[in-house]
Amino acid sequence: MSYVIEVLRQEHCNIEKLLRVLERELSVFDRGDRPDYEVVLAVINYFKEYPDSCHHPKEDMIVEKLKARDPVRAATVGDLETEHREGAKRLRQVALAVERVLSDQDLLRQTVDDIVRDFISHERQHMAMEERIVFPAARGVAARGLGRYRCKTG
Ligand SMILES: [Fe+2]
Numbered sequence: 001m002s003y004v005i006e007v008l009r010q011e012h013c014n015i016e017k018l019l020r021v022l023e024r025e026l027s028v029f030d031r032g033d034r035p036d037y038e039v040v041l042a043v044i045n046y047f048k049e050y051p052d053s054c055h056h057p058k059e060d061m062i063v064e065k066l067k068a069r070d071p072v073r074a075a076t077v078g079d080l081e082t083e084h085r086e087g088a089k090r091l092r093q094v095a096l097a098v099e100r101v102l103s104d105q106d107l108l109r110q111t112v113d114d115i116v117r118d119f120i121s122h123e124r125q126h127m128a129m130e131e132r133i134v135f136p137a138a139r140g141v142a143a144r145g146l147g148r149y150r151c152k153t154g
């Protein structure tokens, strides 16, 4: 497996760890206790910054290479750009819900739970789809020459 895909898979593992942290804090919230909001906000900030500056650009690059080298196969991998945009929208809903909870605005506990769970489950579905469809398509075809990619944030 090429280096860049191995890095992307490792990043998915890191993302999954953070989703579990968020899930754990959500279960604290669900049972009526106070989650560690410092942790929740740190996870939200990670998702605001990291994927767009470091993870998604590498995925865009492998898909672009795949399109150039094997357009037929590339057509099977779906629209990552749109999915990433929708993920960012869901994250904004999460950030807004947490902001409202922290400023004591009226919001049903169930509504907050639905918004956060929706974000978590779509992130998981998206990563699973990439690992099932996008990465295998890109492996060996699109990933050569991407090993020198560096994140914008370093
Ligand atoms: Fe992605």
Ligand SMILES: [Fe+2]
Binding pocket: 008, 012, 055, 059, 127, 130
């Ligand atoms: Fe990904």
